[in-house]
Amino acid sequence: MARSVPSFLAHKDGDFVAVAVRDVTRGEAEIGYLDGSASITLMVNAEIPLGHKVALVDIADGDDVVEYGVRTAIASTDIKKGDYVHVHNVRSARWQNSVA
Template sequence: MVDSGPPGYLIHDDADVVAVAVRDLQPGPVVGGYLRKPDPVTIELRHPVPLGHKLALTDIAAGADVIEYGQRVATATADIGQGDYVHVHNVRSARWHNSVA
């Protein structure tokens, strides 16, 4: 059954491959949406995602850029599937990427 409560996550930009949970989310279908579009988007979550953390909107290959706010924010350190929890276990911040060996 699809979650029928308030949106579970927000997508900031059309180019984003991750969204931000606006409440604690549990595995299963969750409805969210874009900040500037009225149409809802449903993702099948594969893992719990805490409030404020990211979830994958699409598959992201290891080594690929992670885009949020239309900007590169991280690099995937492992393959990430659509609906996966995106956090330090599978991404590395783009901010520190060039300054840490």
């Protein structure tokens, strides 16, 4: 049986987001893991462009966003599993004390 190509890739098991490897429409999508963890299926809530991210878990406003196994961003609003994650709902953890 041929293995399907995932729509998103996550770097490590435990990451909160995964990156789209092509433009993705809402609906069911496969998430692959670069660390060799088993792939999962996720319901995507919005169209997500190539290179942008999807939430793999619910993330509360103010919570850290984990990618590469480290904190990379902070949620600026509640984010539901399957939501599009981008500048409209996260801010960089690198410049966390900057004023927007």
